[in-house]
Amino acid sequence: MRGNKRDDQAKLFAERATSGAAVRMLTFVACFALSSCADERGYVMHEETLVDESGERYLGGACIEVADGVRTGTGGSVAAGSFSIDYEGVNGGTKLVVTTGSARVERFFDEAWLRGDKPSEDITVPIDTVTTLRLHLTGGRECVQPREPSSD
Numbered sequence: 001m002r003g004n005k006r007d008d009q010a011k012l013f014a015e016r017a018t019s020g021a022a023v024r025m026l027t028f029v030a031c032f033a034l035s036s037c038a039d040e041r042g043y044v045m046h047e048e049t050l051v052d053e054s055g056e057r058y059l060g061g062a063c064i065e066v067a068d069g070v071r072t073g074t075g076g077s078v079a080a081g082s083f084s085i086d087y088e089g090v091n092g093g094t095k096l097v098v099t100t101g102s103a104r105v106e107r108f109f110d111e112a113w114l115r116g117d118k119p120s121e122d123i124t125v126p127i128d129t130v131t132t133l134r135l136h137l138t139g140g141r142e143c144v145q146p147r148e149p150s151s152d
């Protein structure tokens with residue numbers, strides 16, 4: 001009879017331990033799933049092209065990770081003048097400000113755009129009277145590095 005009681009206690013202990021482990025595992029999985037959804041990152045990929053009377057010249061680009069409250073940017077200088085491209089994470093989206101010597105353009109891209117759920121967008125900003133900077137902007141869940149400019 002004693003052997004049966006120990007067996008019963010061992011089974012009961014195993015059941016409790018297993019059910020506790022199962023609850024802890026389900027809790028971990030649920031928390032992990034929620035945190036990965038909450039931490040879903042958005043990226044802005046942009047490519048810069050200089051356009052003037054002689055044609056187009058690809059300058060390069062960047063992949064920018066966007067998060068609320070974070071500011072980042074890039075820029076450049078060409079014969080016609082300089083430009084800056086600044087991003088700020090705001091309300092789940094990103095605010096874009098492009099500044100040249102002769103213009104300032106602002107856009108806001110929402111969270112759906114950052115996830116890649118909306119089409120790419122082109123923005124053209126004048127640098128001087130004959131030269132413009134064209135930005136091709138794409139949102140996405142993964143960072144895709146832009147192509148390199150040719151050395152021609």
